[in-house]
Amino acid sequence: MNREERDHLVVQNLPLVGYLVSEICMRASHLSRPDLTQVGAIALIQCAESFDASLGVPFGAYARRRIKGAFADELRREDWATRGARSRMSELALMQETLSGALRRQPSADELAAALGVDRATVEASQLDAARSVTPLTDVIADMVAATSQTPEEAVLQAEHEGFLGAAVAALPEKMRYIVEQIYYGDRNVKDLAEELGSSHSAVSQQRTEAMRLLRDGIERHYLATADAASVPHTRIAASRREEYLSDLGARTLGGATRVRSHHVFRDGLAKSLPALG
Known part of the structure; x- marks a missing residue:
């Protein structure tokens, strides 16, 4: 992201800082709005500089967590009471x-x-x-930390999501697997991969897109249990290759024995690992 894009992202999301400052000051009116606004603005700039859109996490959600964390650090540092x-x-x-x-x-x-x-x-x-101190500072910080930390259940689900996704990627056809791993885990771009593989930019992009579709077929069949052999496939590869992939994935994951209750929960967790499936 260049400087102009970063500045645009910051300006677009400045209202978020004001909203979060107001939210805190409603619980603790003795706090300084200008000081918190400055802390929030600095955190927002740092978020824009480190933001990676390829991870699939919305910038607003990413920035909200980081800004709240900066507020909590500031409150601890500036607490006057022993x-x-x-x-x-x-x-x-x-x-x-x-x-x-x-x-x-x-x-x-x-x-x-x-x-x-x-x-x-x-x-x-x-x-x-x-x-x-209208509200004890420890209560303010506790509310903020609770809002930005994973619950034990969320941590277990996230680990399960990542484990299944790892197996789904590993089961992809070799070339697709390599492209997915290099782009989403190795932080490489399509142009570099095309040069390495002696292929065109569009061909590598097509392989990536087809891999995403195949992953979606595997997730719906073996993890969410929302699709079966009669369902319309997302992928456009030959039916025999698709079934070979699904069979391999089923063997690697014991047929998706561990499933979450809601596909929305998996979708939200998956967004933290890969972009939305195409």
């Missing part, structure tokens, strides 16, 4: 809630001090700290 101060604020909030329920009114500072076993000055100091 762990002890955060602990005292949490204890004060819990005691205030407990006494409010028992007394059916807001407790006084003296009542809170007596219940906590501290002096009035300590309670008032904690109340001032709490007023500076």
Whole structure:
């Protein structure tokens, strides 16, 4: 991606930074919008510089995760309160809630001090700290980390997707397999491969496209179980070659014994490994 393309991508997605800043400030209004906006803009530029469209992941989704991660790092770095101060604020909030329920009114500072076993000055100091931080910073960071991390189930599904996809690629006819591996795993372009193979650009592109169709046939037959021998094939190669591939893939994956419940889940996971199948 050249500089002009990168700048265009950044300008197009600047509203995303503003949206994410507003989302955080709704939970923690004491945070500085200008500072977070600057952090988000820098993260967006870095995303544009490192973005690889060939992986099939939408830029917006990729940038959102990276920007949220940058916000979390900034919040940790700029946190003014010590762990002890955060602990005292949490204890004060819990005691205030407990006494409010028992007394059916807001407790006084003296009542809170007596219940906590501290002096009035300590309670008032904690109340001032709490007023500076509408939402505990740890809660803000926890929400952001939870939004950007894989759940254990997602991690298992992703590993299963990648394992099946690896077997599907390995079962491709030799030339197709080599082209797919070099383009999607070796980060090479079609022009270089055409020169290496002594072929034309269009011929290599056609092989790549046919490989994608064949992979789709294999996934639908052996992983998603949405197609059978009577289904209309996606690939345009000879029927005998297609069936040979499907048979080999079935043997490599035990007939697709491990299948996800929804083909949408597989499709989303697959997009992280290869572009959408043609």
